Amino acid sequence: xxxxxxxxxxxxxxxxxxxxxxxxxxxxxxxxxxxxxxxxxxxxxxxxxxxxxxxxxxxxxxxxxxxxxxxxxxxxxxxxxxxxxxxxxxxxxxxxxxxxxxxxxxxxxxxxxxxxxxxxxxxxxxxxxxxxxxxxxxxxxxxxxxxxxxxxxxxxxxxxxxxxxxxxxxxxxxxxxxxxxxxxxxxxxxxxxxxxxxxxxxxxxxxxxxxxxxxxxxxxxxxxxxxxxxxxxxxxxxxxxxxxxxxxxxxxxxxxxxxxxxxxxxx
Amino acid sequence: xxxxxxxxxxxxxxxxxxxxxxxxxxxxxxxxxxxxxxxxxxxxxxxxxxxxxxxxxxxxxxxxxxxxxxxxxxxxxxxxxxxxxxxxxxxxxxxxxxxxxxxxxxxxxxxxxxxxxxxxxxxxxxxxxxxxxxxxxxxxxxxxxxxxxxxxxxxxxxxxxxxxxxxxxxxxxxxxxxxxxxxxxxxxxxxxxxxxxxxxxxxxxxxxxxxxxxxxxxxxxxxxxxxxxxxxxxxxxxxxxxxxxxxxxxxxxxxxxxxxxxxxxxxxxxxxxxxxxxxxxxxxxxxxxxxxxxxxxxxxxx
Numbered sequence: 001x002x003x004x005x006x007x008x009x010x011x012x013x014x015x016x017x018x019x020x021x022x023x024x025x026x027x028x029x030x031x032x033x034x035x036x037x038x039x040x041x042x043x044x045x046x047x048x049x050x051x052x053x054x055x056x057x058x059x060x061x062x063x064x065x066x067x068x069x070x071x072x073x074x075x076x077x078x079x080x081x082x083x084x085x086x087x088x089x090x091x092x093x094x095x096x097x098x099x100x101x102x103x104x105x106x107x108x109x110x111x112x113x114x115x116x117x118x119x120x121x122x123x124x125x126x127x128x129x130x131x132x133x134x135x136x137x138x139x140x141x142x143x144x145x146x147x148x149x150x151x152x153x154x155x156x157x158x159x160x161x162x163x164x165x166x167x168x169x170x171x172x173x174x175x176x177x178x179x180x181x182x183x184x185x186x187x188x189x190x191x192x193x194x195x196x197x198x199x200x201x202x203x204x205x206x207x208x209x210x211x212x213x214x215x216x217x218x219x220x221x222x223x224x225x226x227x228x229x230x231x232x233x234x235x236x237x238x239x240x241x242x243x244x245x246x247x248x249x250x251x252x253x254x255x256x257x258x259x260x261x262x263x264x265x266x267x
Numbered sequence: 268x269x270x271x272x273x274x275x276x277x278x279x280x281x282x283x284x285x286x287x288x289x290x291x292x293x294x295x296x297x298x299x300x301x302x303x304x305x306x307x308x309x310x311x312x313x314x315x316x317x318x319x320x321x322x323x324x325x326x327x328x329x330x331x332x333x334x335x336x337x338x339x340x341x342x343x344x345x346x347x348x349x350x351x352x353x354x355x356x357x358x359x360x361x362x363x364x365x366x367x368x369x370x371x372x373x374x375x376x377x378x379x380x381x382x383x384x385x386x387x388x389x390x391x392x393x394x395x396x397x398x399x400x401x402x403x404x405x406x407x408x409x410x411x412x413x414x415x416x417x418x419x420x421x422x423x424x425x426x427x428x429x430x431x432x433x434x435x436x437x438x439x440x441x442x443x444x445x446x447x448x449x450x451x452x453x454x455x456x457x458x459x460x461x462x463x464x465x466x467x468x469x470x471x472x473x474x475x476x477x478x479x480x481x482x483x484x485x486x487x488x489x490x491x492x493x494x495x496x497x498x499x500x501x502x503x504x505x506x507x508x509x510x511x512x513x514x515x516x517x518x519x520x521x522x523x524x525x526x527x528x529x530x531x532x533x534x535x536x537x538x539x540x541x542x543x544x545x546x547x548x549x550x551x552x553x554x555x556x557x558x559x560x561x562x563x564x565x566x567x568x569x
Contacts, residue, residue: 007368
């Protein structure tokens with residue numbers, strides 16, 4: 001089984017390496033990040049350097065989250081659209097194994113890129129003479145954990161639907177949007193509105209907010225780390241909580257995606 | 268080797284979920300060592316039947332057994348099964364060598380570099396090892412599929428329109444490779460529109476029409492479905508006996524056919540009337556003739 005898993009992961013790495021769309025996306029984003037960080041290279045003010053480092057690091061981490069979504073989405077949609085899974089499932093390689101390899105390979109690529117971004121941040125800190133803070137490691141680990149959840153969620157959506165619909169769904173129907181909607185209905189109810197429809201809507205928005213996957217499940221608790229790059233002793237536990245949440249989410253997405261894949265009439 | 272009993276498959280299409288019957292009680296049996304051909308018009312259900320046999324499509328009802336087991340995606344059953352799809356649905360981002368290695372690895376057996384190189388060499392792919400499949404011709408892609416059969420000693424090979432769109436030279440090489448695999452003891456199930464090719468390769472044929480097998484028999488039996496006839500060309504002299512059929516006038520010559528058993532009657536007729544005979548040759552029915560008789564005229568073999 002490990003031989004088959006390894007073969008699939010290596011094939012998926014080749015897919016990522018040769019996917020022009022992913023490469024173009026990565027190149028464009030890195031170019032923008034590079035251009036936006038250019039001014040910081042020419043100032044020797046400590047505070048400005050810290051702000052520049054913070055800005056570059058934040059942008060790169062957002063890029064990693066988008067890229068993770070792309071990794072999960074493309075690996076599934078590309079194979080499904082090319083119908084190349086016919087060649088896999090008519091060999092002793094089950095859909096369960098292939099799907100696991102798809103998630104694992106995306107996670108490994110994401111981990112490597114997180115490592116590269118963290119290394120860049122540490123190098124920039126040294127070059128700009130900004131103290132290397134534990135927050136960099138924390139945020140990198142948190143981004144990787146969030147990436148895992150995004151990969152699993154995109155794998156599920158790509159299995160269920162067309163990639164364009166999957167992306168639209170993620171951009172429109174996400175936990176943050178329904179949290180905002182829930183806050184709005186709560187405010188309206190508190191201001192004296194007694195509409196039944198509003199209360200029903202409030203419950204629906206709250207339910208959807210709880211049901212849809214969150215990128216940073218403990219974002220509120222770790223907000224300070226993002227701005228100061230300082231980590232208090234008690235903050236590390238949130239990484240484990242996030243990991244637990246993401247592992248449950250990944251398992252759920254995996255099993256639903258597997259069910260959908262096995263039920264597909266045309267592989 | 269393969270048994271399909273009363274297999275029905277229907278799809279739901281369009282907004283109104285209109286029912287589309289793809290297979291309508293298909294039953295067939297493929298014996299161990301057969302080179303079995305599925306023949307039929309476009310849309311007759313050949314590919315759907317093959318998907319059911321492969322486990323790529325679950326029948327709405329009916330039973331399919333391959334080597335005694337119900338085919339399921341990625342199961343151990345596929346340890347000795349290979350499939351070459353109609354369209355080259357390969358991992359196009361892999362090179363020829365990578366794809367051969369990857370597909371071979373999925374059989375859960377360690378494959379040596381030597382075995383891979385030998386298979387690529389045998390199929391004339393050695394010089395294209397580093398070429399991505401996306402840049403390969405259809406023939407080369409099909410050969411990558413064949414390479415696994417040579418590496419893994421396949422027991423059962425499914426081919427879905429394998430030579431469609433290939434040039435004659437590649438078709439010939441492909442045919443030789445298939446003969447080699449069959450001679451090694453593999454059972455082969457093939458879909459094809461090219462009836463002449465089936466005549467050259469297959470020993471058993473099933474003709475599918477509107478989702479069901481209308482005839483399943485040895486190729487030799489199907490070829491004699493329309494009895495052997497003699498094609499004759501002669502200059503007529505008055506009225507002709509009624510056993511002379513398919514009469515066609517070309518100038519003052521009549522081209523026609525006579526049943527094999529009436530040859531001596533015809534010889535007597537020509538001698539008695541002093542006919543000038545230009546041609547008299549034995550004509551065997553082809554699979555194409557039998558196919559048209561069965562599908563178009565609704566005739567079944569006796």
